[in-house]
Amino acid sequence: MAKSAGCTPNSASGFDSCILNAYLSAELCRRVMPPSNSNHIEKSFAKDFLSLKAIFEFVGAFSVSNKLDDAQSFSIKFAIEEVFTNMVKYNPGASDVSISLRRDGKKVEVGFVDVENEPFDITQREEINPNLPIELRRPGGLGIFLIKKLMDHVEYVHDGVHSRITLTKIVE
């Protein structure tokens, strides 16, 4: 069987490296250049509160093209603002934050990628107790608490260089 240059069969696993290379190339392409249709959009934003206006426009356009209702769009905007402003406040720096939105059937996935040396896992933050009287309540933690109320799933991964946060909203 003809082999392309650079492809070698792996006798130990029986797996053809051509197939592996093709898969890795396709995966790299998918991650670097996501399909430019309305179901998946991605953009980088400067780490500044003033980016919020552009972020809301970005989400607004996605909401319209994916026929999200007002409540769904509100929840997604709210959750994105909370994650983004956490990155602005607690990981300031020159790097932009990449935000992606993907509609996959009955769910919307919101992805964030931020360069961050130290992990800051928002899913592990101590839960606030919203039932406390005003005298005992303290500021802080409300945004993350509300993300968990408004979205259906929150995932955090740190790969040593980047923090990757994925929020999922069921939109059926």
Added chain:
Amino acid sequence: MFDFKIAEDGQILLSGRLDASQSERAKKEFDRISRSSVVNLKDLEYISSAGLGVLFATQKRLKDAGQGLKLINLNQHIRDVFRYARFDLIFEIE
């Protein structure tokens, strides 16, 4: 665009979007409030935790002085957020 106005009848009128980029401005406006007031949110489209924090801090300061804010005309999305945050325990909401 966020806006804060005080109407002739003393009601505080909020409009637009109260997000993190506008919360400092909102704080400056609310810091001038020193007695019980009605806050009309009829034209407020959106509020984030930064905006909630401004309202919370104002309410806490006013409560310490025996005063308080009453919130009226919240849209359904904002009302839901207030309910999740249990701000219905902290504010009089109509």
